[in-house]
Amino acid sequence: MKILVIMALLLSASTVLAGTRVEGVRLWPAPDHTRLVLDTAGLVEHNVFSLSGPSRLVIDLKDAALGTDFSKVDLSGSPIQRIRSAPRNGNDLRVVLDLKSDIKPRSFVLEPNQQYGHRLVVDLIDEQGSRLDRATSPTVTQDSAGKRDIIVVIDAGHGGEDPGAIGPRGTREKDVVLRMAKRLADLINQQKGFTAKLTRTGDYYVGLRNRTLLARKYNADLFVSVHADAFRTPQPRGASVFALSQRGATSETARWLAQSENRSDLIGGAGGVSLDGRDDMLAGVLLDLSMTASINASLGVGDSVLGRLGRVVKLHKQGVEQAAFVVLKSPDIPSILVEAGFISNPTEEKNLASEWYRNKLANAIFDGIEQYFRRTPPPGTLLAWEKQQNRGGTDVSQYRIQRGDTLSGVARENQTTVSELMRFNGMNDDRVMVGQTIRIPSS
Missing domain, CATH: 3.40.630.40 (Zn-dependent exopeptidases)
Incomplete structure (x- = not known):
């Protein structure tokens, strides 16, 4: 009986020493950064620092234990090659990210919301901006004229x-x-x-x-x-x-x-x-x-x-x-x-x-x-060029009548009058039908 009590006390002590558990992990790759999120059972103290040769990011969590499997995380599209972990100083947890290149880290904790509990967030920022540059590369939006x-x-x-x-x-x-x-x-x-x-x-x-x-x-x-x-x-x-x-x-x-x-x-x-x-x-x-x-x-x-x-x-x-x-x-x-x-x-x-x-x-x-x-x-x-070309009596644009449209409403939105729209479109009255296309004169 005494042995069982001692074992129970030892298990309880180990739970206290282990502190917060890391219960899940998610990765969110974006064009200019990658966000790593560790779900934790409660608030956790942490420290983050970088190492070179090879590039690594170290995340130390105080009084924490691992309760998830890092090997199942999909790392595609991120700068991370591998995630590994090990206990440290008996009670702490060290997580190491093996990286493809040096990155700038930023970390913070988040309070629970409607969907998630406590979280430790680590952003891996692409300082070179290579992926962001590709995402925001200018599109040719101008013609020869x-x-x-x-x-x-x-x-x-x-x-x-x-x-x-x-x-x-x-x-x-x-x-x-x-x-x-x-x-x-x-x-x-x-x-x-x-x-x-x-x-x-x-x-x-x-x-x-x-x-x-x-x-x-x-x-x-x-x-x-x-x-x-x-x-x-x-x-x-x-x-x-x-x-x-x-x-x-x-x-x-x-x-x-x-x-x-x-x-x-x-x-x-x-x-x-x-x-x-x-x-x-x-x-x-x-x-x-x-x-x-x-x-x-x-x-x-x-x-x-x-x-x-x-x-x-x-x-x-x-x-x-x-x-x-x-x-x-x-x-x-x-x-x-x-x-x-x-x-x-x-x-x-x-x-x-x-x-x-x-x-x-x-x-x-x-x-x-x-x-x-x-x-x-x-x-x-x-x-603007089309509007300039259409000045002097020709129509600026065409408009297709939608459900709920009235000719007076179309006239008001295009800064013209019902009588002008009727004259311009050869209409005998102000009734319009859904799907009908009318021409809008220049204001």
Whole structure:
């Protein structure tokens, strides 16, 4: 009996000494970094350092034991050749990553969320930028006559270790918005005069600031971030469109002026104005002008997108809302955030999980974007050239009537009148049919 008690005490002591267990491991390869996530039973103290010749990354976990199998991790697409581990100092755990080349590590712990428990996150950052450079290599978007495409950067929210909101049936926001973003990109790329780029093409996380940085690398004319809303109760529903608030613009101007590295960034929205060498007052004025122009353009395109969404789905609010979202804070690129619906609402969760509904949303967003740029194309683009060529009485564009359209609504959105549309299209009355194509005269 005494022997059994002693053995039980020894087992209990070993459990205490072992401390936190590493219960799982996941890998999220992205273009500019790879994220390694260790699921732990609780908070864990850790230390990370690099070794050369050969390249390795060492992760020491205090009072920890291994409870998973590293050999089953798929390392393809990552800079890791092998993951190995061993006990250290009796109670600790050492994890070693054998690397293909030197990387810059960054580590932190995450609190539990809806999907995961405690986690230790280690980012392996590609300082050479080789994979990022390939991902953001410029596309030829200009023809021999100098008429370039309008570039729309589409940002699928969340990703990787960040699932976003999760619906009652387990539908994850990060999956829904990525599929919708890809559909929207396909629609844009199929349209002559437009090119779409994605901030992420797979299930990995991109930092909020890096999303706007990618838009700048692509020389974007518009940045569209796609999300799915959530609330603590299941009742709220409907789609929303957001632009940057003035308060968010003010704080962002201060941040840009406070960071010296931003002084050399070009403000494309203001015609290539640089803050480099400007005193604080002049730089502040230039940023305010650029930010104001960007917000006004964002509200314009947001209103166009919201109008199209309102024809196919229920709206949460009838007007474009404004908030200080980080991804909207580019001072030189018009930016909107589209909340496709409330994933916390059981009906909308079911809709968002279906391809037909996501396609309906993507089509509406695309229609709103195209309508805005047909009306106000950026200088030097194919659409601006076409509008210039069509001045003097010929039609600027053609429009196909959709469900819910009225001739008065089409006239209002294209800054013309019902009588002018009727005259231009040889119509005897203002009735239109779904699928009918009408010509829009130049304003």
